[in-house]
Amino acid sequence: MEQSEHHFLNESTVEDVARTFKALADPTRVKILYLLSQEECSVGHIADVLNMTQSAVSHQLSFLKNLRLVKSRRQGKSLFYSYDDEHVIGVLKQVIDHSLHD
Amino acid sequence: MEQSEHHFLNESTVEDVARTFKALADPTRVKILYLLSQEECSVGHIADVLNMTQSAVSHQLSFLKNLRLVKSRRQGKSLFYSYDDEHVIGVLKQVIDHSLHD
DNA sequence: TCAACATATGAGCATGTGTTCATATAATAA
DNA sequence: TTATTATATGAACACATGCTCATATGTTGA
Incomplete structure (x- = not known):
């Protein structure tokens, strides 16, 4: 156990990975990205569909x-x-x- | 375009998904989970390997x-x-x- | 029981985050 | 040009987050 070989990630990789997950770590962004996975949308359309202000969506x-x-x-x-x-x-x-499946 | 059918996610699903991604959205947790993906570790070992305090790791x-x-x-x-x-x-x-591959 | 070690936990703090509000920028039509 | 519509942007604010510090809990061995 004490002799096992670890594989380490360098710091920039770790930060890149965390940054990617952070993009998905908010309910609003999940909704926006899921919507965009289905169709191209204007800002106003997203705001309407998700019942958010234009500004919040734009940010x-x-x-x-x-x-x-x-x-x-x-x-x-x-x-x-x-x-x-x-x-x-x-x-x-x-x-x-x-x-969805559990 | 205005007649397209969206698939919507219910709020609890969206929050569950965001919560899962939030767990991965921090460099420290990425390091911890990646370490645990390779071997079972004690708290102290994780703290040593990642050069963190015992308390921070435990939290x-x-x-x-x-x-x-x-x-x-x-x-x-x-x-x-x-x-x-x-x-x-x-x-x-x-x-x-x-x-890693780009 | 007591000391030593390993981990957990709560408070406090600095920093980050997501929103709103007001306003700026940009494209179009009259 | 001017009014209208669509989007972007900066400041401010409330709240969340991740850490440190001090201390509590739990396990072992003497």
């Missing part, structure tokens, strides 16, 4: 965009957001499925 | 135990912790791998 989208988990596309006056990290969406769906 | 283990992500077993004066949720460990490893 969270800005947060997610900084992490490159979502991207945006302008169409007229609106900005349409969509997910930009398939792996993270996959992990989200996996944990949702697990939560 | 985090208590947090993880409340979420049933780890379990403990007493052996003499020591408590040995091990992971108790294979799915969450799998998700952790998956995100670690993804972080």
